[in-house]
Amino acid sequence: MLLSPNLRGSLLMAAAMAAFSVTDAISKFLTVQMNFGELILLRGMFACVLIGALAAHRRAMRPLRTLFVMPVALRMCGEVGGTMLFLAAITHLPLANVSAIIQSLPLAITLGAMLILGEPVGWRRWLAIAAGFVGVLIIVRPGAEGFDQFALLALVSVAFYALRDIATKQIPAEIPALFVTFLTTLVVTVVGGVLMVPLGGWTAPSGAALGLLALAAVLVLIGYQCIILALRAGDISAVAPFRYTQLLWAMLLGYLVFGDTPDGAMVVGASIIVLSGIYAFHRERVRNRPLATSVSSLRDGL
Numbered sequence: 571m572l573l574s575p576n577l578r579g580s581l582l583m584a585a586a587m588a589a590f591s592v593t594d595a596i597s598k599f600l601t602v603q604m605n606f607g608e609l610i611l612l613r614g615m616f617a618c619v620l621i622g623a624l625a626a627h628r629r630a631m632r633p634l635r636t637l638f639v640m641p642v643a644l645r646m647c648g649e650v651g652g653t654m655l656f657l658a659a660i661t662h663l664p665l666a667n668v669s670a671i672i673q674s675l676p677l678a679i680t681l682g683a684m685l686i687l688g689e690p691v692g693w694r695r696w697l698a699i700a701a702g703f704v705g706v707l708i709i710v711r712p713g714a715e716g717f718d719q720f721a722l723l724a725l726v727s728v729a730f731y732a733l734r735d736i737a738t739k740q741i742p743a744e745i746p747a748l749f750v751t752f753l754t755t756l757v758v759t760v761v762g763g764v765l766m767v768p769l770g771g772w773t774a775p776s777g778a779a780l781g782l783l784a785l786a787a788v789l790v791l792i793g794y795q796c797i798i799l800a801l802r803a804g805d806i807s808a809v810a811p812f813r814y815t816q817l818l819w820a821m822l823l824g825y826l827v828f829g830d831t832p833d834g835a836m837v838v839g840a841s842i843i844v845l846s847g848i849y850a851f852h853r854e855r856v857r858n859r860p861l862a863t864s865v866s867s868l869r870d871g872l
Contacts, residue, residue, distance in 0.1 A: 579804025583812040586796035589789040591819035594669070595827055596786045598660045603779055605769035606657040610762025612775065614755055616787035621752045624791070630746035637753060641740035645750065646757045648734030653758050654765065655727035662720040664830035669820035670709050670840035671724040676810070676847045677702040678732040686736055698850040705842030708835050751794060811851050814844045 659668045677699045684691040710721040824830035
C-alpha cells in the first residue's frame with residue numbers, strides 16, 4: 571500500500587519520538603548505576619563512533635574550527651545545557667513529567683524566534699504560548715506541596731534547547747547537518763567527562779550497562795535520521811505535531827519500567843501544552859497558506 575508523503579512523514583516522526591523515548595528511559599534506568607556525567611561520556615563515545623563513521627562515509631567532515639562559527643557555538647551551548655539539565659531532571663523525577671515539560675519546546679521556539687529573530691507573532695499564537703505556559707505551571711506547581719525543584723531544571727532545559735534550535739536556523743548552509751550533529755555529540759561527550767569528576771567519579775559499568783548504552787547511541791542515530799526523513803517527506807505543519815507522541819511513549823515507559831503513574835495535574839497540564847502546540851502549528855499553516863497559493867499561481871502563469 572502506497573502512503574502519502576504526509577502520512578509517511580508522520581510515521582517517521584512518531585518512530586523518531588519512540589527511539590528518543592526509549593533512549594531517555596535507558597538513561598534514567600542507568601543513573602542508578604552511574605552518575606549522569608559518566609553516562610553522557612559513555613553514551614557519547616558510542617554515538618561519536620557511529621555518527622563520525624557516517625559523516626566520513628558521506629564526506630561531511632569539516633575542519634574543527636567550524637566550532638568557532640557563532641551559530642554553531644551557540645548551538646553547542648544550547649545542547650550542552652539542555653542535555654545536562656534534562657538528565658539531572660529525569661534522574662530525580664518521573665520520565666513522563668519531564669517529557670511533558672519538554673513538550674513546551676515548540677512554543678518556546680516560537681517565542682524565541684519573535685524576540686531574537688524578529689519574526690512576527692500574531693495574537694492567536696500569543697494565546698497558544700500563554701496557554702502552554704499555564705500547562706507548564708500546572709505540571710511544575712510552584713508554591714504547591716507537590717513542587718519539586720528538579721522540575722525547574724527541566725523548565726530551564728527547554729530554554730537551552732530553544733537556543734539550540736534557533737541557533738541551528740542561523741548555521742550557514744555550506745556546513746553539513748551531519749557534521750554539526752557530530753560536533754554536538756563530541757562536545758557533549760567531553761563535557762560529560764568533565765562533569766563526571768565532581769558528580770562522583772568513575773564507576774566501572776557492567777557489561778549489560780555497556781550494551782544498553784550502545785543501544786541508546788544507535789537509537790539516537792536512528793531518531794535523528796527519522797526526523798530528517800520525516801521533514802523531507804511531508805509538510806512541516808502535518809508532521810511536526812507528531813512530536814507530541816513522545817509524551818505518550820514516556821508515560822507508557824514510565825509506567826512499565828519505573829512504575830510511575832501520572833497524576834491528574836500532570837495529565838491536565840500535558841494536555842494543555844499539547845493542544846496549544848498543535849494550535850500553534852495550525853496557525854503557522856494558515857499563515858503560510860496565502861504564500862503557497864501565490865507561489866503556485868506564479869508557477870501556473872509561467
